[in-house]
Amino acid sequence: MKLTVLGATGSIGASTLDVVARHPDRFEVVALTGHNQVELLAAQCRQFRPAYAVVGSAAAARQLSGLLKDAGLRTEVLHGADALVQVAGLPEADAVMAAIVGAAGLPPTLAAARAGKRVLLANKEALVMAGAVFMSEVRRAGAVLLPIDSEHNAVFQSMPYDYSGDMARGGVRRILLTASGGPFLDATPDALARVTPEQAVAHPNWVMGRKISVDSATMMNKGLEVIEAHWLFNAPAERIEVVIHPQSVIHSLVDYEDGSVLAQLGNPDMRTPIAHALAWPQRIDSGVAQLDLFAVGRLDFERPDLERFPCLDLAYRALRAGGNGAAVLNAANEVAVAAFLDRRLPFLGIARLIAATLDAVPQAALPDLAAVLEADRQGRTTASEILARLDCAAA
Numbered sequence: 425m426k427l428t429v430l431g432a433t434g435s436i437g438a439s440t441l442d443v444v445a446r447h448p449d450r451f452e453v454v455a456l457t458g459h460n461q462v463e464l465l466a467a468q469c470r471q472f473r474p475a476y477a478v479v480g481s482a483a484a485a486r487q488l489s490g491l492l493k494d495a496g497l498r499t500e501v502l503h504g505a506d507a508l509v510q511v512a513g514l515p516e517a518d519a520v521m522a523a524i525v526g527a528a529g530l531p532p533t534l535a536a537a538r539a540g541k542r543v544l545l546a547n548k549e550a551l552v553m554a555g556a557v558f559m560s561e562v563r564r565a566g567a568v569l570l571p572i573d574s575e576h577n578a579v580f581q582s583m584p585y586d587y588s589g590d591m592a593r594g595g596v597r598r599i600l601l602t603a604s605g606g607p608f609l610d611a612t613p614d615a616l617a618r619v620t621p622e623q624a625v626a627h628p629n630w631v632m633g634r635k636i637s638v639d640s641a642t643m644m645n646k647g648l649e650v651i652e653a654h655w656l657f658n659a660p661a662e663r664i665e666v667v668i669h670p671q672s673v674i675h676s677l678v679d680y681e682d683g684s685v686l687a688q689l690g691n692p693d694m695r696t697p698i699a700h701a702l703a704w705p706q707r708i709d710s711g712v713a714q715l716d717l718f719a720v721g722r723l724d725f726e727r728p729d730l731e732r733f734p735c736l737d738l739a740y741r742a743l744r745a746g747g748n749g750a751a752v753l754n755a756a757n758e759v760a761v762a763a764f765l766d767r768r769l770p771f772l773g774i775a776r777l778i779a780a781t782l783d784a785v786p787q788a789a790l791p792d793l794a795a796v797l798e799a800d801r802q803g804r805t806t807a808s809e810i811l812a813r814l815d816c817a818a819a
Contacts, residue, residue, distance in 0.1 A: 425450065425451050425452070425518045425519055425542075425702070426451075426452045426453075426454045426516055426517050426518045426519070427444065427451055427452065427453055427454060427517065427518070427519050427520070427521065427702075428453075428454050428455040428456075428457075428511055428512060428514060428517045428519070428520045428521070428536075429441065429453065429455070429456050429457070429520075429521045429523065430457050430508065430511075430512060430520060430521060430522050430523055430524050430529065430532050430533070430536075430547075431457060431458070431521075431522075431523035431524040431525065431529065431546075431547075432456040432457055432458050432465060432468055432523075433458035433459070433461040433464045433465050433468070434458075434523055434524075434525060434633055435633055435694070436521070436523035436546045436572065436694060436698070437456075437458070437521065437523045439693075439694045439695050439698055440521050440523065440544075440698050440702075441453075441468060441471075441472065442695060442711060443695050443698050443699045443702060443708075443710055443711065444472070444702070445471070445472075446708075446709055446710075446711055447708060447709075450703075450708070451702070453472035453473070453474045454474055454475055454476065454511075454514060454516055454517045455474050455475065455476035455477065455478065455511040455514060455517065456468055456469060456472065456474045456476075456477050456478075457477070457478040457479070457507075457508055457511065457524070457532075458477075458478075458479060459479065459480040459484075460479065460480050460481070460484055462479060462484050462487045462488050462491070463491070465477060465479065465488060466488055466491040466492060466495070469488075469492055469495075469497060469499050470492075470495050470497065473497060473499070474499055475499065475500060475516075476499065476500050476501075476502060476511050476514070477492070477499050477500070477501050477502070478501075478502045478503060478504075478507045478508055478511055479501070479502075479503050480503060480504070481503055481504075482503055484503060485501045485502065485503035488501050489501045505528070505531065508524070508531065508532040508535075509531050509532050509535040510535075511532075512532035512533065512535040512536040512539070512541075513535045513536060513538065513539035513541075514539075515539075517541065518541065518542060519541055519542035519543075519544060519702070520532075520533075520536035520541045520542070520543055520544065521544045521546065521572075521698075522536060522543055522544060522545050522546055522547045522550065523546040523547065523572070524547055525547070525633060525635055525636065526549055526635070526758055527549050527553060527754065527755065527758065527800050529547035529549055529550065530547070530549055530550050530553055530554060530796070531793075533545070533547050533550040533558075534550065534554070534557070534558060534561060534793065536567070537558060537561045537562045537565060537567045537569070538561050538564075538565050538567075539565065539567075540565040540566050540567050541567055541568075542567070542568040542570065543562070543567055543568065543569050543570070544570050544572050544698070544701045544702070545569060545570065545571050545572055545573075546572035546573065548573065548645075548648045548649065548652050549648075549754055551651065551652045551655040551656065552648050552651045552652060552750050552751070552753075552754045553750065553751040553754050553755075553796055553799070553800060554751070554790065554793065554796040555651070555652075555654070555655035555750070556655075556790065557790065557791075557792060557793055557796060558655070559655055569656070570700075570701040570704055571652075571656055571697070571701070572694075572697050572698060572701055573649060573652065573697070574675045574676075574692070574694065574696070574697050575601045575602060575649050575653075575675055575676040576649065576652060576653060576656055576676070577675070577688070577696075577697035577700060577701065578602075578674075578675035578676035578677075578687070578688035578697075579599055579601070579653065579656075579657065579676045579677075579678055579688075580656075581688045581700065582676070582677065582678040582686040582687060582688055583596070583657070583678055584596075587657070589657065589658035590658070591657075591658070591659060591663060595680050595681045595682065596659075596663075596678055596679070596680060596681070597663070597679045597680060597681050598663050598664070598665055598678075598679040599653055599657060599659050599663060599664045599665070599676070599677075599678060599679075600665050600666075600667050600676060600677040600678070600679060600685075601646060601649055601650065601653060601664065601665070601666050601667070601676050602666075602667050602668075602669040602672070602674050602675060602676050602677070603643060603646045603666055603667065603668055603669065603728065604640070604668075604669065604670055604671075604672045605643075605668045605670055605728075606640045606641040606642075606643065607623060607624070607626055607640075607641055608623075608624075608641055608732075609668065609670060611732075613732075616732070616771060616772055617770065617771070617772055618771075619641070619770075619771035619772075621634075621638075621764060621765045621767065624637060624638045624641040624764070624771065625637040625638060625641075634765060635758075635761055635762075635765075638761045638764060638765065638774075639757070639761065641771075642733065642735040642771075642774055642775065643666075643728065643733035643735055643736045644735035644736070644738075644739065644757050644761075644774075644778075646666050646728075646736055646739075647735055647736045647737075647738065647739020647740065647742075647753075648739060648754065648757075650664050650666065650736075650739055650740060650743060651739060651742070651743050651750050654743055661740055661743045661744050666728050666736065667725050667726075667727070667728075668725065668726045668727065668728055669723065669724065669725055670724055671720060671722070671723055671724065672692040673689050673690070673691070673692070673715070673720055673723060674687045674688070674689050674723060675687075675688050675689065675690065675697075676688065689715060690712065690715055691712055691713055691714075691715050693710075693712040693713075695710040695711055695712050696710050696712050698710070699712075734775040734779070735757070735774065735775050735778065738753060738775060738778055738779055738782065739753060741782070742782065745787060747787050747788055747789050747790060748785070748787060748788045748789070748790055748795075748799035748802075748803075749782065749787065751790065751796055751799035751800050751803060752781060752782060752785045752799055752800075752802065752803035752806075753778060753781075753782060753803070754800070754803070755781075755799070755800045755801075755802075755803025755804045755807065756777060756778040756781035756782065756803050756804075756806070756807040757774070757778055758804070759777070759781075759803075759804055759807035759808055759811065760773070760774040760775075760777040760778055760807065760811075761774060763777070763811055768811065768815060769811065769814070773814070777807055777810060777811060777814075778807070780807075780810050781803060781806050781807040781810060784806050784810070785799075785802050785803060785806050
């Protein structure tokens with residue numbers, strides 16, 4: 425299989441290349457992209473020798489070109505958003521790992537779907553922002569869509585082998601998405617008010633990037649996953665439930681009409697769903713340690729507290745609203761998390777900023793990509809304006 429990795433220098437991209445390196449006879453890397461981690465991307469290019477490499481700027485491209493020339497590589501170095509779209513649709517690639525975090529990952533992921541690729545979807549925003557548009561392109565082009573999020577991959581593995589998106593016909597009653605609860609599952613309201621960025625990015629079970637770690641701490645990541653599950657499995661909001669499971673051993677479950685509940689278990693390591701999607705429908709070694717249930721000892725479950733985690737409630741609200749709701753939610757969340765990491769917004773202010781943005785942006789339909797991008801722009805602009813007013817009030 426010939427593979428393009430969008431977001432190769434992030435945690436998902438690095439895990440993908442770790443799995444690929446274990447099977448040199450099975451996979452060939454055609455293109456790698458990394459926004460500004462030039463030295464890391466150069467090291468990956470030296471190891472996997474792709475035909476193309478993409479970075480964010482002309483300056484980064486010059487730096488990468490110099491490093492690769494010194495290494496004697498003929499990798500063609502490109503830069504910018506258009507280059508991401510270009511390599512996502514390369515005819516010589518069979519599959520595309522879509523692992524660029526945030527709204528920036530939407531255009532190249534959509535390009536991969538339009539090109540009919542096997543799309544390994546780790547970019548939540550493609551479905552959160554543009555679910556209807558994206559799924560329409562997947563169907564039109566005959567793309568194969570395989571989820572990489574551990575929760576959705578677990579649901580995919582637990583669904584009927586011939587699941588057609590019809591829950592009733594498949595005998596599916598509910599989808600149960602598990603959540604670790606993040607680092608603040610048992611924190612008091614006073615403690616939550618004092619949370620620092622350093623505390624928020626210290627996830628107890630998973631190794632993730634800073635933005636995704638904050639989303640886990642607020643449980644917005646689970647809210648985004650609810651929206652993603654809605655589009656992946658054609659499931660209405662009321663049939664998608666979130667279950668707090670601190671051990672992160674059960675990655676999600678599917679509840680059937682006959683009383684059966686199927687679950688996928690494993691150690692919390694993203695290489696498992698990555699290897700599953702890379703080799704599907706076969707199985708390959710991922711490098712993940714065997715699950716030791718005796719060492720785990722116990723499996724705990726509880727309902728999420730929506731007062732403690734209002735971001736989860738906001739995500740359900742946006743999903744039920746339809747139209748531009750989820751795109752605005754995602755945009756506002758990106759602005760809010762960036763402000764928190766820059767210490768411009770307190771931890772509890774993240775949900776307040778998102779709620780205020782949802783209230784301020786009028787509802788609208790999203791018939792095409794242009795409308796999706798406009799909703800994203802409106803969400804970011806509105807959230808930034810509200811944030812600026814908060815900055816002025818605090819000054």
